[in-house]
Amino acid sequence: MKNATIPYKIYLEEREMPTAWYNLRADMKTKPAPLLNPGTGKPCTAEELEHVFCADLVKQELDNDTPYFEIPEEIRSFYKMYRPSPLVRAYCLEEKLQTPAKIYYKFEGNNTSGSHKLNSASAQAYYAKKQGLVGVTTETGAGQWGTALSMACSYFGLDCKVFMVKVSYEQKPFRREVMRTYGAEVTPSPSLTTNVGKQILKEHPGTTGSLGCAISEAVEVATSTPGYRYVLGSVLNQVLLHQSIIGLETKAALDKYGVKPDIIIGCAGGGSNLGGLIAPFMGEKLRGEADYRIIAVEPASCPSFTRGVYAYDFCDTGRVCPLAKMYTLGSSFIPSANHAGGLRFHGMSSVLSELYDEGLMEARSYIQTDVFEAAVQFARVEGILPAPESSHAIRAAIDEALKCKETGEEKTIVFGLTGTGYFDLKAYEQFNDKTMTDTIPTDEDLKAGFACLPKIPQ
Numbered sequence: 001m002k003n004a005t006i007p008y009k010i011y012l013e014e015r016e017m018p019t020a021w022y023n024l025r026a027d028m029k030t031k032p033a034p035l036l037n038p039g040t041g042k043p044c045t046a047e048e049l050e051h052v053f054c055a056d057l058v059k060q061e062l063d064n065d066t067p068y069f070e071i072p073e074e075i076r077s078f079y080k081m082y083r084p085s086p087l088v089r090a091y092c093l094e095e096k097l098q099t100p101a102k103i104y105y106k107f108e109g110n111n112t113s114g115s116h117k118l119n120s121a122s123a124q125a126y127y128a129k130k131q132g133l134v135g136v137t138t139e140t141g142a143g144q145w146g147t148a149l150s151m152a153c154s155y156f157g158l159d160c161k162v163f164m165v166k167v168s169y170e171q172k173p174f175r176r177e178v179m180r181t182y183g184a185e186v187t188p189s190p191s192l193t194t195n196v197g198k199q200i201l202k203e204h205p206g207t208t209g210s211l212g213c214a215i216s217e218a219v220e221v222a223t224s225t226p227g228y229r230y231v232l233g234s235v236l237n238q239v240l241l242h243q244s245i246i247g248l249e250t251k252a253a254l255d256k257y258g259v260k261p262d263i264i265i266g267c268a269g270g271g272s273n274l275g276g277l278i279a280p281f282m283g284e285k286l287r288g289e290a291d292y293r294i295i296a297v298e299p300a301s302c303p304s305f306t307r308g309v310y311a312y313d314f315c316d317t318g319r320v321c322p323l324a325k326m327y328t329l330g331s332s333f334i335p336s337a338n339h340a341g342g343l344r345f346h347g348m349s350s351v352l353s354e355l356y357d358e359g360l361m362e363a364r365s366y367i368q369t370d371v372f373e374a375a376v377q378f379a380r381v382e383g384i385l386p387a388p389e390s391s392h393a394i395r396a397a398i399d400e401a402l403k404c405k406e407t408g409e410e411k412t413i414v415f416g417l418t419g420t421g422y423f424d425l426k427a428y429e430q431f432n433d434k435t436m437t438d439t440i441p442t443d444e445d446l447k448a449g450f451a452c453l454p455k456i457p458q
């Protein structure tokens with residue numbers, strides 16, 4: 001028994017984990033549009049952004065040219081707790097579908113936060129600590145990002161203030177409790193603790209909040225409290241950079257077994273998991289080395305890619321953040337109250353928006369009952385209860401696999417399984433009780449959102 005600990009140590013040292021993040025922007029001919037200062041209409045400078053974000057993260061945000069950023073040792077040590085994440089061949093799902101397609105999924109739910117968000121939360125908390133900050137503020141919708149950030153902040157020794165969309169705060173008390181267990185302070189948003197929160201409550205009394213409101217409150221606290229900065233869990237270039245670890249690991253594993261995917265699928269909220277999963281593959285595509293079909297999947301009730309416009313817009317309801325050029329439904333857009341599947345942000349990463357606009361990737365949307373049907377089908381054969389967000393990707397993967405069944409094509413499909421759904425059981429309950437309903441916004445509904453787009457030269 002003397003050597004009992006040795007295999008474990010070897011296992012740790014032999015982990016094949018990337019040592020650098022890949023910056024897809026370096027290979028893009030047309031770079032994503034820069035963030036604009038809403039006051040001047042000019043691109044935000046590093047100095048302006050450093051009032052809101054940590055300095056090292058601002059560098060990453062603005063750097064369109066450096067292809068690789070070394071992952072600091074401290075972050076790699078953190079990643080080792082739950083990475084590399086498994087790339088799984090979905091044999092049982094293939095069997096169930098009787099498809100000749102080969103289906104793989106990259107599973108990011110293998111940590112307490114239950115999603116891929118920890119990959120960027122740990123990086124952002126590390127840089128905040130390195131800068132000597134006291135704490136960070138953020139918003140959370142469904143709660144995964146807030147949970148991930150709470151975990152990262154407790155590890156690196158930072159205070160963490162989370163503004164949680166009020167409807168989720170009330171519907172997901174267990175998420176809130178996980179955050180508090182990791183030491184975070186959680187406030188339902190909109191709240192009376194900020195000026196923008198008071199303003200929003202005055203204009204919309206009784207509102208149950210939105211991500212856009214919560215962002216405004218978190219930014220206000222970060223910029224008015226000494227030693228604090230704001231951090232965001234999706235949409236930004238820096239977040240896609242950190243999430244590239246998902247794609248790099250996926251590619252390393254596929255290369256090792258000589259597998260080349262035909263179709264790569266991911267759900268899209270703000271675009272971070274999809275941007276991370278596709279990064280090295282899209283890099284090859286941009287450099288003309290390989291070709292892949294890439295599909296973004298979004299909810300029919302929040303269809304930024306499939307029905308939005310490509311324009312500069314605010315990232316938040318209170319309009320305090322920089323303007324980003326993206327596929328958007330307008331910062332005033334709030335998905336219908338019966339929408340349970342996450343992915344509720346009105347906009348989309350500028351990187352993905354540019355790639356989509358250039359026709360380098362596709363997008364499609366599904367109604368939530370179709371998404372949950374796929375979730376249940378997957379859960380019953382693959383042994384993981386998927387997050388509703390992830391289930392959008394499952395739906396598309398199943399549909400592509402069924403197409404292969406018709407045509408007899410043996411395509412290889414890879415999709416991102418971004419997380420687990422243990423905190424979404426209210427939504428599963430609705431689905432199982434057959435009380436879940438679908439709402440698709442009308443063109444009129446969307447027009448109202450587009451009418452609020454800022455008037456700046458596009």
Ligand SMILES: *Cc1c(COP(=O)(O)O)cnc(C)c1O
Pocket residue numbers: 114115116117144145233234235267268269270271272273274343387389390418419420
């Ligand atoms: C946040 C989240 C998403 C969507 O965010 P992206 O930035 O679009 O990746 C998807 N799945 C899970 C499990 C999430 O927590």
